[in-house]
Amino acid sequence: MNFDPTGEQDQLRDAVRSLGRRYGHRYFVEKAKAGEHTTELWHEAGRLGYLGVNIPTEYGGGGGGITDLAIVCEELAAVGCPLLLLVVSPAIAATVINRHGTEEQRKRHLPGLADGSQKIVFAITEPEAGSNFHRLGTTARRDGEDWLVSGRKCYISGVDEAGHVLVVARTEDTASGKLKPALFLVPTDAHGMTWSKLDMEIVSPENQFLLYLDEVRLPGHALVGESLDAGLPALFSGLNPERITVAAMGAGTGRYAIERASEYTATRSVWGGRTIGSHQGVSHPLAHAAVQVELARLMIQKAATLYDAGRDLEAGISANMAKYAAGEAAALAVDTAVQALGGAGMTTEYGVATLLGAVRAGRIAPVSREMILNFVAQHVLGQDKSY
Numbered sequence: 001m002n003f004d005p006t007g008e009q010d011q012l013r014d015a016v017r018s019l020g021r022r023y024g025h026r027y028f029v030e031k032a033k034a035g036e037h038t039t040e041l042w043h044e045a046g047r048l049g050y051l052g053v054n055i056p057t058e059y060g061g062g063g064g065g066i067t068d069l070a071i072v073c074e075e076l077a078a079v080g081c082p083l084l085l086l087v088v089s090p091a092i093a094a095t096v097i098n099r100h101g102t103e104e105q106r107k108r109h110l111p112g113l114a115d116g117s118q119k120i121v122f123a124i125t126e127p128e129a130g131s132n133f134h135r136l137g138t139t140a141r142r143d144g145e146d147w148l149v150s151g152r153k154c155y156i157s158g159v160d161e162a163g164h165v166l167v168v169a170r171t172e173d174t175a176s177g178k179l180k181p182a183l184f185l186v187p188t189d190a191h192g193m194t195w196s197k198l199d200m201e202i203v204s205p206e207n208q209f210l211l212y213l214d215e216v217r218l219p220g221h222a223l224v225g226e227s228l229d230a231g232l233p234a235l236f237s238g239l240n241p242e243r244i245t246v247a248a249m250g251a252g253t254g255r256y257a258i259e260r261a262s263e264y265t266a267t268r269s270v271w272g273g274r275t276i277g278s279h280q281g282v283s284h285p286l287a288h289a290a291v292q293v294e295l296a297r298l299m300i301q302k303a304a305t306l307y308d309a310g311r312d313l314e315a316g317i318s319a320n321m322a323k324y325a326a327g328e329a330a331a332l333a334v335d336t337a338v339q340a341l342g343g344a345g346m347t348t349e350y351g352v353a354t355l356l357g358a359v360r361a362g363r364i365a366p367v368s369r370e371m372i373l374n375f376v377a378q379h380v381l382g383q384d385k386s387y
Contacts, residue, residue, distance in 0.1 A: 016050055016075040025080025025351040031205040037161055038205045046116020051090050059110035065308035066241050070248035077252025084206045085158045091245040092238040093120035093166050100225045100234035119162040123153040123211055131371050140169040140182055147218045153211040159195050162188055171228055182231035183224040192216040202357035240307050242366055243319040247300045250326035250362050254293035254333035257352050261286055261337035282340055289333040296325035324372045330359040
């Protein structure tokens with residue numbers, strides 16, 4: 001595996017970091033606490049082409065892969081702007097539509113996803129099903145040429161910012177009578193769909209919602225793909241990009257926290273004129289966190305490289321490992337940074353405690369660390385399925 005980035009990837013990393021620095025963590029926190037969105041940053045990133053780096057050029061994108069989008073996610077997070085909707089809209093929705101949507105769907109949605117003028121969010125999680133996708137209760141049934149969709153979804157990010165929700169439902173296979181998954185592009189103003197905001201203990205400009213779908217009528221072309229057979233592969237095609245970009249965002253957040261703490265401890269003097277960073281009790285935990293973040297970055301690179309090469313089965317293992325490693329590393333880095341800064345670490349001004357909720361959530365979502373360990377035990381270690 002070649003660990004040397006291309007010249008274009010180096011330029012992308014530098015350019016995205018430069019953009020993010022002009023906004024920074026203070027902007028991110030101010031927007032979150034005011035109940036606003038990072039609209040200016042999003043639109044500028046779209047205008048510069050960063051939101052569509054993984055979208056084919058014929059639809060207005062950069063023609064790159066998930067490796068490139070992971071760079072965007074990581075570098076914005078590394079300057080204190082971890083944008084969750086990068087994971088949801090360009091990574092999940094754009095990938096699903098590009099790989100499994102109809103040509104009409106690609107032409108309609110991908111250009112807007114690429115330039116940031118359109119956002120599509122993703123709805124799979126349900127209150128009763130939890131991590132068990134096989135227990136999804138949201139159903140879709142035919143009514144003439146239309147579909148009627150009913151069910152509930154929870155922890156759905158950014159519904160208030162999006163024009164469509166990519167809803168995972170279950171349909172009955174007329175041949176077998178069995179329920180099979182299908183994905184639908186549901187306009188957020190569709191009659192019969194309502195939502196309510198979930199109050200979260202996370203400092204974020206992107207909100208979480210409960211969705212309620214009550215006999216939402218959709219035209220036939222709202223079904224992603226040419227037939228119901230597209231449902232399962234379309235669903236799984238979005239999961240690896242989701243895990244890779246979430247991991248990249250976590251690694252970037254870890255880098256940000258370590259950088260903030262390192263700057264502080266290299267200049268803060270308390271005992272005898274020596275900086276607190278000269279004491280191993282302070283420097284070693286930071287160094288340990290830095291090692292864990294860098295290891296996570298290597299697994300992210302491996303997962304993205306495998307995914308872009310079309311090696312989906314191998315990418316699935318690496319993507320899950322990357323997500324696990326980055327979630328643990330980000331939580332460790334932020335907690336260590338808070339500890340190194342002492343009381344200052346808990347202030348809004350120093351900008352690390354503001355990330356505690358987000359990195360803790362990263363060990364739970366979009367898939368919990370325990371479910372990843374189940375996956376690794378079964379598919380890597382050959383153990384019997386435990387759930």
